[in-house]
Amino acid sequence: MELRQLRYFAVLAEELNFTRAAARLHISQPPLSLQIAQLERELGVRLFDRNNRRVALTEAGEAFLNDVRLTLGRLSDATLRVRDVDQGAAGRIEIGLSGSHFLGPVPTLIARYTKRYPQVSVLLNEMNPAAQLEALRGHRLDVSISRTKVDDDVLQSMPLWPDPVVVALPRDHALTDRKRLALQDLMDEAFVVLRQETSGFARALGQACAQAGVALKIVQTVAEVPAQVALVEAGLGVALIPRSACRYVGERIAVRPLSVKVGDGMVYAVTHRQNSRRALDSFLRAALEIGQEQGQSPAGD
Structure with a gap:
């Protein structure tokens, strides 16, 4: 049984006319008739009663149509979902951070991001900075919100906003x-x-x-x-x-x-260099937007 056959069956069940169904499917009538006949042979039942004047669903065809519509609907949902995941609009992000970051722009970032991407699950993990880096290296976190820049063979940092x-x-x-x-x-x-x-x-x-x-x-x-x-x-x-x-x-x-800057006064997003989650890309873009609103460089007071 092929997915194409299910689609052909669903359209014919709606049209109850081979000519109109073939036109909707952008095929000629003989291939449509052939695929429906093959589907019936595989199932071992007649799905349509047809003669020169009319086409009608059999009782078995009506029952099969309900299941086919559910299957095609789920397939359509799965198609949209996988495209959303590929575009960073769905999925899951594990974020590590210290409690003090909740006093800064992070709550605004999370609220804005979840409103923009409701299909992404955002999980916040309060951890000390050392534990965050260990979890990043072990792929248990996707991003750490950190006041320390880390750039090595495994981890990389992107500046987000000033916090002197x-x-x-x-x-x-x-x-x-x-x-x-x-x-x-x-x-x-x-x-x-x-x-x-x-x-x-x-x-x-x-x-x-x-x-x-x-x-x-x-x-x-x-x-x-x-x-x-x-x-x-x-x-x-x-x-x-x-x-x-x-x-x-x-x-x-x-x-x-302070009269002299201590450290670089920045907050960073630290990520694994091999993290390929598309949702992480969309999250980092949203974080950069917040950073632009906060200012490009640390303020002195």
């Missing part, structure tokens, strides 16, 4: 009377820091402080930026955090820009 490092201070801190701070101004401060063993961003901040001659006096080490903000608010110390993390703190803490 700023200083978070308790509201009553003496340094809040300054509009901008240098790392050297923090020489004697107690720091709340991220764990360097799981975060390339944290290691980069530590290296920047060391290069500036600032030996960090660490009072607390935490896993996520929101925890840093909470401890700064409680007065335990100061912290170097991404500017996006200050979005919802309001008057709870004081935030001051």
Whole structure:
């Protein structure tokens, strides 16, 4: 049984006229008659009662028509779906990110992307940065939203949007009377820091402080930026955090820009070089749109 025969049968069942059915199918009448006869022989039943004046479905033909319509409908749906997958409009994306990214443009990106591509399943995985890179290398994630650029034989990075490092201070801190701070101004401060063993961003901040001659006096080490903000608010110390993390703190803490850029101040999409998911391509295009709205380069304040 061929798919062509099912299509021929469905059209003839609708037209109940070989001449009209052949015209719809853009074939001549003899091939249509031949294919219907072959289909009936294969099934071992008559699908049509026909004579010189009329063509009518048999009871078996009516039952077969219902199943054929379901089959052709499913095939049509499958055809559309596979084309959507090929064009990046359907499929599945596994995204790894730290919790602090929810304070930046990521929620807007996800909402816009899922509205534009409702047939793509977007799964968000909150993981520490080191675990994200391991999952990327093992093809368990499709993309990592990261503040650390990674380019090697396996992974590659694409800049998305600026998110410069700023200083978070308790509201009553003496340094809040300054509009901008240098790392050297923090020489004697107690720091709340991220764990360097799981975060390339944290290691980069530590290296920047060391290069500036600032030996960090660490009072607390935490896993996520929101925890840093909470401890700064409680007065335990100061912290170097991404500017996006200050979005919802309001008057709870004081935030001051740095006089010199620390790191490159960018957020990246890190992907596996051999990831061929088309949905990932459409996601990255949407992320770049958000990045263009946020600005092409990190702002100073």
